Amino acid sequence: MQALDEKNVPAYLRRLVVSYFTDRVLKYDTKNGPKEYDVTGGVPQGSVLGPLLWNIMYDGLLRLNLPRCVKLVAYADDVAAVIVAKHLDEIQHLFDITFKQINQWMDSVNLQLAKQKTEAVLITSRKKIETITLKVGDQEITSQPHIRYLGVKLDARLNFKQQVEHVCTKASAVRASLARLMPNVGGPKQSRRLLLSSVVTSVLTYGISIWADALETQDSWRKAGPIYRMSALRVASAFRTVSEEAVIEERQKSIARWQRQWDAAEKGRWTHYLIPRIDVWLNRSHGEVNFYLTQMLSGHGCFREYLHRFKHDNSPECPSCPGVIENAKHVFFECPRFYPQRDQLENVLQQSIQPETIVEAMLSSKASWNAISTFATEVLIDLRSIERKRASDNN
Structure with a gap:
């Protein structure tokens, strides 16, 4: 409540929060009948207000007046104190000040x-990796060669070798488990194989925007590459002797076959007019379709x-253009x-927008995609509103 006061939250909202915290009871069923539990702390999973109130309260920690060389980075209830200094005694001094203030705020x-x-962990470019022992209350902690923060291994050199090893070990175990669900004969169809294999990709690429440079070394690539390759072979229902190039070639053949069918099909001609080349659409680097964009691209909607x-x-x-068919193009x-x-x-x-160039514009950049998606949304919402008014007037 003090944090809400400090942020000048209106009184009526503060009273609402007080009510939220007052006389909270958790009711649940057991084998012996219904039970009740007085809730005095914690947040139920899926709570919307809980995390917001936590952020408001925890903001006080991030606003502590710490030394200039110290910065706090927080995610949920995890906090990292980043201290920049040249000498170990400086780090020790800055840490003592930081810990004292954090501890006082916690109390x-x-x-x-x-x-x-x-x-x-001491992050340094010096040849010799030193260690430091810090006092945290009545406990002492010694710096380690690497630590895990928010699921990513941070090491003293920031080369992320341990992170590569960690994700490869974990992804390899996941791949082996999923392989039993995807036998080459009698297993799920390819779309489901692709869905299952995406779990391996997710494990391999967790936090990759931070440590992607580590894959530029041959050693790291030799560890990660085979795991992804084996996963791709399961999707393609191929023998392990099949090369990655062959799997890629098979995908290209599938797309070429799909393109021939796409060109010859009688249905979906509006979509074909907008997206004549399937490979360009499939290999796009950005953009997701939604309810409104799909209507524009398919011609199926409120037309x-x-x-x-x-x-x-x-x-x-x-209704505004007599004699003209109201379709997606119009x-x-x-x-x-x-x-x-x-x-x-x-x-x-x-640039002017035309059916022949609208998809090309969408694929040119993420900003253009978002702008066209917004355009489709606004037009269809307005069209729906016009149709409802027209129907109401006719009745």
Whole structure:
């Protein structure tokens, strides 16, 4: 409550929070019947307000007046104190000041520091890796060659060799377990294999934006590469003797076969008009479709042509453009009702939008994709609103 006061939260919201904390009871069923438990601390999993209140309270820790060479980095209830200094005695002095202030703040909010979980690592470029012993309350901790912080191994050289070894060991175990679910004969179909193998990819690439440079060494690549390769072979239902290049070639053949079917198909012609080349779409580096973008790309949505086909509207024509069919092309690229949205999008993209170039613009950058996605959303929300008003007026 003190943190809320300090942030000048309105009184009525503070009273709401007080009510939230007052007389909280957890009711649950057991074999012996229903039970109750008075909740005096903790946050139920899935709570929305709980993490927010924690952040408001914990913000006080991050605003401590610490020495200039000390910075606190926090995630949930994990805190890292980053101390920059040239000599061990400086680090010792700065740490003592930092720990004292953190401990005092913890006491002021009735929290306890988990001293037994506190770890330290000296990050240095010196040839000789030194160690330091720090006093944390009544315990002493000695710096280690590497520590684990938020699932990533941080080592003294920041070369992340231990991280590569850790994820490779873990991913290898996961791959072996999943392999038993994906026999080459009689196993799940390829789409499910791909879904299962994505678990291996997730384990291998956890936090990779931090340690990706470690894979530039041959040693690290030799450890990670075979694990990913074996996972890919399971997706392709291939023997382990098949090379990575052959698996890639097989994928290219599949895409080529899909392209031929795509070109010859009678259905989905609007989508084919927008996305004539499947490989370009599949290999895009960014962008996800949503409810509105899918309607623009498929032509299936709140368009009178589509609604009329299923007898949900009495005419396929645009109410503002007599004699013109209201389909996706007309709504997004021609209809004067949505000129303001088109004009705004063209100003953002710095180019005119046409069916032939809209997907090319989407794939050009993440910003362009997001702008076109927003455009599709705004147009379809407005179109839906217009249709509802028209239906209401007709009734």
